[in-house]
Amino acid sequence: MSAMTRQKQIEREHWTGPVRRYDILKEGTIAVVVVALLVIVLAAIFSSPDDPALTLKGWAKAAPDDMYAVTVSELAGTSGSATYGPPYNTGGDGQALGPITPQKWMGVRQPVDPTNDFVVKPLESQQQPADVAAALTQWTSASADQQGKWATAYDTALNDPNGANGDATKVPTGDYGPVPTMATGLVNMAASGALDGILAAPGQFYNTNATKQILFLGDGSYLDDAATKAHLQGNEWGMMNETGNFPGQEWLQPFSFWYQLPIFNSSATSGFAATLTANADIYIFLLIGIMMLVLILLPFIPGLRSIPRWIPLHKLVWRDYYNRKRTTA
Amino acid sequence: MSGTPELDDESAPSWIGKVRTRLERDLPYDKLLPETQPAYVASWIYVFGVGTLSALVMIIASGTVLAFEGPSWYHISNVGHFFNSLHYWSVQLFFLFMVVHLLGKFWMAAWRGNRARTWITGMVALIVSIGAALTGYVIQTNFDSQWISFEAKDGMNAVGIGAWFNVANLGQNLLVHVFLMPLILVVLVAVHLVLVRLRGVVPPIDAAEVEAAGGAVHSSAPSETTEVR
Numbered sequence: 001m002s003a004m005t006r007q008k009q010i011e012r013e014h015w016t017g018p019v020r021r022y023d024i025l026k027e028g029t030i031a032v033v034v035v036a037l038l039v040i041v042l043a044a045i046f047s048s049p050d051d052p053a054l055t056l057k058g059w060a061k062a063a064p065d066d067m068y069a070v071t072v073s074e075l076a077g078t079s080g081s082a083t084y085g086p087p088y089n090t091g092g093d094g095q096a097l098g099p100i101t102p103q104k105w106m107g108v109r110q111p112v113d114p115t116n117d118f119v120v121k122p123l124e125s126q127q128q129p130a131d132v133a134a135a136l137t138q139w140t141s142a143s144a145d146q147q148g149k150w151a152t153a154y155d156t157a158l159n160d161p162n163g164a165n166g167d168a169t170k171v172p173t174g175d176y177g178p179v180p181t182m183a184t185g186l187v188n189m190a191a192s193g194a195l196d197g198i199l200a201a202p203g204q205f206y207n208t209n210a211t212k213q214i215l216f217l218g219d220g221s222y223l224d225d226a227a228t229k230a231h232l233q234g235n236e237w238g239m240m241n242e243t244g245n246f247p248g249q250e251w252l253q254p255f256s257f258w259y260q261l262p263i264f265n266s267s268a269t270s271g272f273a274a275t276l277t278a279n280a281d282i283y284i285f286l287l288i289g290i291m292m293l294v295l296i297l298l299p300f301i302p303g304l305r306s307i308p309r310w311i312p313l314h315k316l317v318w319r320d321y322y323n324r325k326r327t328t329a
Numbered sequence: 330m331s332g333t334p335e336l337d338d339e340s341a342p343s344w345i346g347k348v349r350t351r352l353e354r355d356l357p358y359d360k361l362l363p364e365t366q367p368a369y370v371a372s373w374i375y376v377f378g379v380g381t382l383s384a385l386v387m388i389i390a391s392g393t394v395l396a397f398e399g400p401s402w403y404h405i406s407n408v409g410h411f412f413n414s415l416h417y418w419s420v421q422l423f424f425l426f427m428v429v430h431l432l433g434k435f436w437m438a439a440w441r442g443n444r445a446r447t448w449i450t451g452m453v454a455l456i457v458s459i460g461a462a463l464t465g466y467v468i469q470t471n472f473d474s475q476w477i478s479f480e481a482k483d484g485m486n487a488v489g490i491g492a493w494f495n496v497a498n499l500g501q502n503l504l505v506h507v508f509l510m511p512l513i514l515v516v517l518v519a520v521h522l523v524l525v526r527l528r529g530v531v532p533p534i535d536a537a538e539v540e541a542a543g544g545a546v547h548s549s550a551p552s553e554t555t556e557v558r
Binding site for chain 2: 003004006007008010011012013014015016017018019020021022023024025027028031032034035036038039040042043044046047048049050051052053054086087094095102103105106107109110208209210211214215217218223226227230232234238239242243246247249250251252279281282284285292295296297298299300305307308309311312313314315316317318320321322324
């Protein structure tokens, strides 16, 4: 019998060679106690991160102009949420990997209508000052076409880099209908704290879904700025970073790695790099999926499964056992 | 009626009978709860498997307390914050131990001798753990969970998962985190452990070489020789 055949035979059979005493329950209990003590000591010394959640009130107080501009963009349909696409709405197509477009295929399953969900319904749910109430009536009485014209005209004027450039006081006179008053109304409502409690589900008692608050908050720069300050941006390993000086999701390193590569972080506006950057998530998920499959199926992949033989670190693990060969040979 | 139950067809093997026969043959009590281990199981690297399991015990214990009090308790209670810290550090140790365990098993080529299923269940458990951790991070109801759900949604949506599993839906993630994920993970770990006991700890890569040189000898029973299942 060759050494290789004998080796395979030993590997497959129930071991009948030398053994040592072993109490699985005793060792397991000791391990649990040791790990429990370690966890208690770590928790007592280092505590855990818990930065308070941002609020819409905080946003309205700290960056009212940003919230104002975002509100206008929600009405005009130009915000990140409004142009996102599935699963929230049809404002965009979502990411694609060539002809493969799972985001589009799945359709709108978490419906979010930014104009109504973020602005109109919250305003309607509360008693408003007379000017805001009148603006709301004007908005809801108008045709969708008219609403679009007002909101687009004001959104364009407000964000004109050669004009107002985000400053509402510098917007030239125009036919903006009720849009400026509604935006002011929403910012004032948020500053009072009223918007935090009702944005998710106006008029409802219970809510367990934060999708709308998260999307609205993310449309502005308030959340993004806070994340930048905490070094949590994706292109600086933010996926695995944590607030404060705590370890984060270190196990996401193989994921986070890809987001650091220039090809998925390009500032190009056209070409292959631009396509990869715009669709980075789906490409990276594919790469991670392949990596996971390789790891799962490693025992069956020639070459990879032989690495432990070529680089014999096992000699360290079993050095006592291998030493017997020298002493008994 | 007589006291002796009558069987319709005694020759037909039942499902339960097949399972019992298989377990009695492949996993007798001395294999399931052994009092000895092969002599080659003598390295610190073997500690990390049971360490991972111990950290999982701590995760479930601290998580149970947190579950009883709800996802916002630890923001307003010092006791709650301490239990959150226990949960947090248990998770950190769990992944640390699991990765070291995985690396150890890789360098031991621990899938040898019909042990591929043990490796596969371990890898799947690691992937499920990453999912479990994500659902935990997005139910923290703090700034971390706001930012993580805002960022993670894009990846989930891009591959179509977001349509069904919405990281910004607190209620959905809470239930998945405290029920579904632990259930899947515990089942996977249980299968992983049974497979370890079933196949035994993988012998050294050079076991035959040691034997040929006059070292530890493993005696093959005639009925056991190179059986492939």
